[in-house]
Amino acid sequence: xxxxxxxxxxxxxxxxxxxxxxxxxxxxxxxxxxxxxxxxxxxxxxxxxxxxxxxxxxxxxxxxxxxxxxxxxxxxxxxxxxxxxxxxxxxxxxxxxxxxxxxxxxxxxxxxxxxxxxxxxxxxxxxxx
Amino acid sequence: xxxxxxxxxxxxxxxxxxxxxxxxxxxxxxxxxxxxxxxxxxxxxxxxxxxxxxxxxxxxxxxxxxxxxxxxxxxxxxxxxxxxxxxxxxxxxxxxxxxxxxxxxxxxxxxxxxxxxxxxxxxxxxxxxxxxxxxxxxxxxxxxxxxxxxxxxxxxxxxxxxxxxxxxxxxxxxxxxxxxxxxxxxxxxxxxxxxxxxxxxxxxxxxxxxxxxxxxxxxxxxxxxxxxxxxxxxxxxxxxxxxxxxxxxxxxxxxxxxxxxxxxxxxxxxxxxxxxxxxxxxxxxxxxxxxxxxxxxxxxxxxxxxx
Numbered sequence: 001x002x003x004x005x006x007x008x009x010x011x012x013x014x015x016x017x018x019x020x021x022x023x024x025x026x027x028x029x030x031x032x033x034x035x036x037x038x039x040x041x042x043x044x045x046x047x048x049x050x051x052x053x054x055x056x057x058x059x060x061x062x063x064x065x066x067x068x069x070x071x072x073x074x075x076x077x078x079x080x081x082x083x084x085x086x087x088x089x090x091x092x093x094x095x096x097x098x099x100x101x102x103x104x105x106x107x108x109x110x111x112x113x114x115x116x117x118x119x120x121x122x123x124x125x126x127x128x129x
Numbered sequence: 130x131x132x133x134x135x136x137x138x139x140x141x142x143x144x145x146x147x148x149x150x151x152x153x154x155x156x157x158x159x160x161x162x163x164x165x166x167x168x169x170x171x172x173x174x175x176x177x178x179x180x181x182x183x184x185x186x187x188x189x190x191x192x193x194x195x196x197x198x199x200x201x202x203x204x205x206x207x208x209x210x211x212x213x214x215x216x217x218x219x220x221x222x223x224x225x226x227x228x229x230x231x232x233x234x235x236x237x238x239x240x241x242x243x244x245x246x247x248x249x250x251x252x253x254x255x256x257x258x259x260x261x262x263x264x265x266x267x268x269x270x271x272x273x274x275x276x277x278x279x280x281x282x283x284x285x286x287x288x289x290x291x292x293x294x295x296x297x298x299x300x301x302x303x304x305x306x307x308x309x310x311x312x313x314x315x316x317x318x319x320x321x322x323x324x325x326x327x328x329x330x331x332x333x334x335x336x337x338x339x340x341x342x343x344x345x346x347x348x349x350x351x352x353x354x355x356x357x358x359x360x361x362x363x364x365x366x367x368x369x370x371x372x373x374x375x376x377x378x379x380x381x382x383x384x385x386x387x388x389x390x391x392x393x394x395x396x397x398x399x400x401x402x403x404x405x406x407x408x409x410x411x412x413x414x415x416x417x418x419x420x421x422x423x424x425x426x427x428x429x430x431x432x433x434x435x436x
Binding site for chain 1: 163298301302305306309311322323324326327328329330347350410411412413414
């Protein structure tokens, strides 16, 4: 898992770190129980204030993506659905909106979009859904 | 005086003749923070830092630094503060190593490995005369000379002025390394917003001698929002928006930036606009520039909540 941040964007550095770790976990780029860099190490690697990394990790722990083990650091947590169904739908719809508008602008039929979506999801999740 | 503040000012004011350069500054810098002091050239940043260091007497008001009144700093108080002035002055005929010996003799503490590590980061050969160094390397030597005294508080006046990208990276790394552990404090004035976004956790923003913002970086970003609207021609209605920081044209429309928007703000914006207001994301740079390019003295001051 390689995290890269860029200042100057509309997203805060803290949000960029949260999103990238979330995505890496969701895409199985890191396995359950894998350790992630310490707050100090990641802050050093990214050249950012350690408080920024600490805040990102705190949110990931709160959301059940990471767990902290006292004195041992942070690890990828066993996946659990900590959001309600309504919240999960809201988050999904958020990203689908931009996919749909892009697909319409590029003149794709819905079958093509669905087909590619299915392929991508299957490529990322080897387990039975 | 709170012991959790490295720097505190109360109504700090400086006139040069009849010109107010710093106006009624109430600045708080908590211990352990990295605070970016932002503002246009001439906003009063250097004057403020000089008053903090007791090198300039305020016209009114007071400031304390590490618990001591700025005007009564003893040498042993100053030894706990690292201060670098704009421009990184060094004696050109001295080698970097000679600079180190020269500085070491006048300070009670000297961390030679900190000096060596900082100099190495900036790619400097210690046997070089300082006059052959690049601007970035001179900044590195000046920083190394300050950090090796192991100050509790570091005050840097525009340390990144004119630095190349590699030196800027070395500067950022050095600053983060210095405050590793969370007990040391940094106050630095700068114009490099991307670097502030990386290394700072607080910002203080000055405009025409006044402190308009003094809060955490997160709080600053969370409390500023912007909308694109369509204004009727020749209207002054925009000034009625509560918390307005700035409005400026964007492709025939108007972008309004506000602090602490609430329902009242949104209602006011919707009332003025001839179309449905469109909420737009605000980057850190957008937010800072909105403050720095204000055309009038407004009210939207932003200070830490509950602090």
